[in-house]
Amino acid sequence: MIAPGLASGTQARSPRRADHADPLLPMELLELELSLDGYDGKSDFCETVRVASAKAGGELLFDLPAEGLMDDCKRIAVLRIPSSEQKMRVVLAVLDHSGTEIRMEAPDPATAHLARFAEAFVKVLERF
Known part of the structure; x- marks a missing residue:
């Protein structure tokens, strides 16, 4: 299910649905979303996401604990x-x-810093 959670603090974010009219969640996420839909918690999260993103033509950059x-x-x-x-x-x-x-x-305003860090991370890797 494509749905946001709570941002840091107590503000709720509005739902973002995958459709071609929404530039924040393009149709490209549909394949990825569907491949992750059956996750049962028994498999490794990072490896599951890595495999699903590769099948969708993407790549896992990094994962981290969500605390904070x-x-x-x-x-x-x-x-x-x-x-x-x-x-x-x-x-x-x-x-x-x-x-x-x-x-x-x-990424929304509460997680935009992660997207900016990811883009900087990619630029550093591309220089190598």
């Missing part, structure tokens, strides 16, 4: 996936607190 970044989840994986504009887009795969569901999110 997002209140409603356990881990966050930062991915780059192809977008319809012939470039790569940064998105987040978020593991819920129970560790049994992964949802996709576009």
Whole structure:
């Protein structure tokens, strides 16, 4: 399910649905979202996201604990996936607190710093 959680603090974010009219969550996320839909919490989160993003033509950049970044989840994986504009887009795969569901999110104001860090991370790697 593509749905946001709570931002740091207590503000709720509005839902972001994957459709071609929403530039924040393009149709490219549909394949990735569907491949993560059956996650049961028994498999390794990072490896599951890595495999799913590769199948969608993307890549896992890094994952990190969500503590202090997002209140409603356990881990966050930062991915780059192809977008319809012939470039790569940064998105987040978020593991819920129970560790049994992964949802996709576009960076919003509360997580924009992760997207900026990911883009800087990619630029550094490209220089090597």
